[in-house]
Amino acid sequence: MNPPLLRLLALTMTAAHAAAGCGADTSEPSAGEDKPAVVASFYPLVFASEGVGGDLVEVENLTAPGIEPHDLELSADQVRSLSDADLILYLGGGFQPALEDVVSGLDESRALDVLEGRGFLESAESESHEGEEEDHESTADPHVWLDPTIMAEIVDQVAVRLSRIDPAHKKVYLDNAAQLDSRLENVDRKFNTVLSHCLTRDIVTSHDAFGYLAARYDLDQVSISGIDPEAEPSPGRLAQVARFVEEHDVGTIFFEELVSPKVAETIAAETGARTEMLSPLESAPPSGDYADAMEANLAALTRALDCD
Structure with missing residues (x-):
């Protein structure tokens, strides 16, 4: 696993910092200081943002439990949350079209498409489904998060963006991301071994x-x-x-x-x-x-x- 963005940023930080604990650093903002508001489109991005941000951020999941994220339809309250968010995390490429329609009209600097520059894997089943009566709209597989190494790259992207939004807690975000990367690397190692x-x-x-x-x-x-x-x-x-x-x-x-x-x-x-x-x-x-x-x-x- 090679998270270059995270490691490059980590080199710029001072060495004087107490060793991190087992979980995410739960340092609270100072009294009167607003927490960055993060809106995540579905669970894997909630996992990344909560793991990196800990108690320093407020995270909202747009996709309710038990709902297919492909089927996401936004309420008026959710549209307002998107308008007010400091950071919007989503997966582009048509995975959640209703969300992408709203995000396209907002300030791009507040939105992070975790697929940007990556693209989708072509479905291995596209050829075997050809010739059937159904018209499949897409054969691109959006499920990038099921590769733990890609999930770690997403974690690093979140750490970079939160560090820009809230530079006072940059060290905390990078440390939390490093801990999460270590867990994901362990998952990947177990899969490879077994x-x-x-x-x-x-x-x-x-x-x-x-x-x-x-x-x-x-x-x-x-x-x-x-x-x-x-x-x-x-x-x-x-x-x-x-x-x-x-x-x-x-x-x-x-x-x-x-x-x-x-x-x-x-x-x-x-x-x-x-x-x-x-x-x-x-x-x-x-x-x-x-x-x-x-x-x-x-x-x-x-x-x-x-x-x-």
Whole structure:
């Protein structure tokens, strides 16, 4: 993992600073000092901003628990929050069109598109869905946060922006980001270690959300639906996936928490496979945080892929 922005900034800081604790630095602003207001478009960006900012910032999540972030529609209060925010964190490229429409009319200096200069990974399933009756609007995979190394880069971007907004606490933001980077590096190390000793590398998922995770850890993802988690797969696609499951002896069909598991359960019943949850981390986990949920994903993959 190589967070160059963070390390470059860290070199400019003075060495006289007490060692940081295990969690984010919770230094409070001075009396009467306003906290920077951060509006994050969905959970992974909330995780990054809270982890970097700690108690020094106020963070609002635009996507309510249990709601697919793809489906975000903004209320009048949320539009006002965006207008008043010191920092808006979002993922561009059409992931949340309603939000991008509003952000385009605001001061660009207050908004950070964490995808800027990066672009999306092309869906590995785009070709296999071609020829079906449905028109898929996009084959670009926006789920960049499922690669912990990219998540660490996002953390570093947040630290840089908060340091510009609130330079008095720059050292705190950089220290917190370094601690968070260390946790993410540990997650990445565990994935690499465990998934390098598996009997199979095929994962069958309910929708095409795990391209970045698969690319990072050399897995082969086959999805039932495309990028849109609520798109209904055609009968031909269902038959194609069921055939793949049988021919490759796939024992687990993965579903996710925000989408009905019905289609995954149907294919599992037809093929004798079982179902298990693999989280795309679009919403906050019921307990713990991003790193904890990623480790739960690793445990699910370990069982499904027969890893040592």
